[in-house]
Amino acid sequence: MAVTFSFFPRPVGRRVALLGLGGGATVLASDEATKEGLAIPGFPEDLRKRATTIVGNEAGTIIDNPMDISAEAWEVGYYPLLKLFAEYKGIDLTIVHLSVGLIAQPPKLHTEIWNKLVDDIVRAHIDFGxxxxxxxxxxxxxxxxxxxxxxxxxCYRAGIATYNSIRHAARSGHRLLRYYEKRAARGEPA
Structure with a gap:
């Protein structure tokens, strides 16, 4: 909870976009987030079409919420998708799920791939708000x-909260929202 309160001094909402790699891992992450009280709303057709033009629709790619990009889309990265999410008013925040051990590449390539994705996340956080x-x-x-x-x-230096699991991130987010809802019910400022 300390991480959550440190990085989210105000409530942000329950509607989450979930972005990841690894197929089933992202779907399971969506289930965990929902169990913990967050909403994973489906994306409208327009957003899905725009996402498809960015990352394609190769086998292994899920163009909805959760969104799961295939190995072929790694070259595109997360930045353009995070831009789409930032522009869409139907979500309050994005959880990016990095299932590092699921990549079937040599460890040296893991670092290059994941560093690019983290750079995209940091840039999007700075650029889109x-x-x-x-x-x-x-x-x-x-x-x-x-x-x-x-x-x-x-991520911490850029002001981005990180967690060890979807369950922990979702539970902490849900508790933060409940805290602010209780304060509001008592007439206290957010």
Missing amino acids: KPIVVVTQMMTLPEHYDWMVQARET
Whole structure:
């Protein structure tokens, strides 16, 4: 909760866009977020069409919410998708799910791929202003843990909250919202 209160001094809302890689992992992440009280609304047709023009619709790509981009879309990165999410009024924040251990690439390539995606997240956070949360999980190699520590530091310095699991991020977000709702019910300022 300390991370949540540190990075979100005001309530942001329950409507979440969920962006990730790894197919089933992102769908499971969506289920976890919903169980913890957040809403994962479907995207309108226009947003899905715009996302498809950005990342294509190759096998393994899910163009809805949650949005899961395939390995071929890694070159495009997260920045243009985070721009779409920032422009869309139907969500309050984005959770980016980094399932680092699911990539079937040599560890050296993992670092290059994930660094690019974290750079995209930081740029989008700075450029667009809509809240972003990062979840790093499914570490399978020592190199993944080393990378995770550096990625978290990068995110923290940019003002982006990071968590170890979707459940923790969603539960903390839900508790933060309940806290502000209770304050509002008592007539206290947010």
